[in-house]
Amino acid sequence: MRNLSRLWETGTKVGFVPTMGYLHTGHLSLVAKSNQDCDITIVSIFVNPAQFGVNEDLSSYPRDLDRDLAMLSHYRVDYVFFPTEAMMYPEGFKTWIEVDKLSSILCGASRPGHFKGVATVLAKLVNIVNPDLMFMGEKDYQQCIVLETMLRDLNFHTRIVRCPIVREKDGLAMSSRNKYLSKTERKNALCLSQALKLAMELYRKGETKPDAVKSQMAELINKADGKIDYIAFVNQDTLQSVKKITPDTRVLLAVLVGKTRLIDNSAIC
Ligand code: AMP
Secondary structure (H helix, E strand, C coil): CHHHHCCCCCCCCEEEEEECCCCCHHHHHHHHHHHHHCCEEEEEECCCHHHCCCCCCCCCCCCCHHHHHHHHCCCCCCEEECCCHHHHCCCCCCCCCCCCCCCCCCHHHHCCCHHHHHHHHHHHHHHHHCCCEEEEEHHHHHHHHHHHHHHHHCCCCCEEEEECCCECCCCCECCHHHHHCCHHHHHHCHHHHHHHHHHHHHHHCCCCCHHHHHHHHHHHHHHCCCEEEEEEEEECCCCCECCCCCCCEEEEEEEEECCEEEEEEEECC
8 A cells, every 4th residue: 555655646636534444324425525526535444453442342343344345336446455453553563643632531531542542543544545635524523633633733744624424314423333232222322413403402592501501411311321421512623611602612422322332423503
């Protein structure tokens, strides 16, 4: 991949879609956008062990390369890069990237080390693939901000194109982890998107106090048996908590449904 990417011709726009595989329509929307905006599209599939905590789901994370390749065959994908763990982290690997502050809040607070793993693997992938544009989903909103900061701070030429969250018909944000949900949990999982909708409705009715909105969201989530990790109202660029909800606010949440940790977020408008 590295040998190929050194030879991208000047003027060829190269698009990159990094994924952990077990693809769904959300991933494919990123591929479609890259097809639209770029001359070449590369998709990577790599379940990155460095971004999983010790008690997390690395070993059970769904994997099916043949299925993924079949799904990608409907798009114009020039290369699929699926390195092994040994290729990405050979013996003696010692270098890690930390994006200060942004990595230890929200998801980073409950998943210590997660964004260190994400930033490191993405820096490696960007070095290997050498893309102009990297297509990433707003589903992982904090990840977009962390990686935009890393690319800027380390003088990479690659820029991120943020793409909207793709949802199931009933509102659940698509995720490879939705596969873990039992029938009842799948129903309960709707509480995330419903809570975001409620936040929007309350704001439209004039409520601008985060705590007032949070408590109503929490009530809805608790009723659906969801265990709240966090509900946060933050500035959409800095991820800092806000005291008043404005059009620049983003609401983010993480909820355990059964044993599955789900995340979702939305702009407030
Ligand atoms: P993952 O395979 O979970 O690491 O995700 C790979 C990329 O797909 C990331 O940029 C995610 O934000 C994006 N993605 C995952 N789910 C969705 C979704 N429902 N809508 C849009 N993008 C998504």
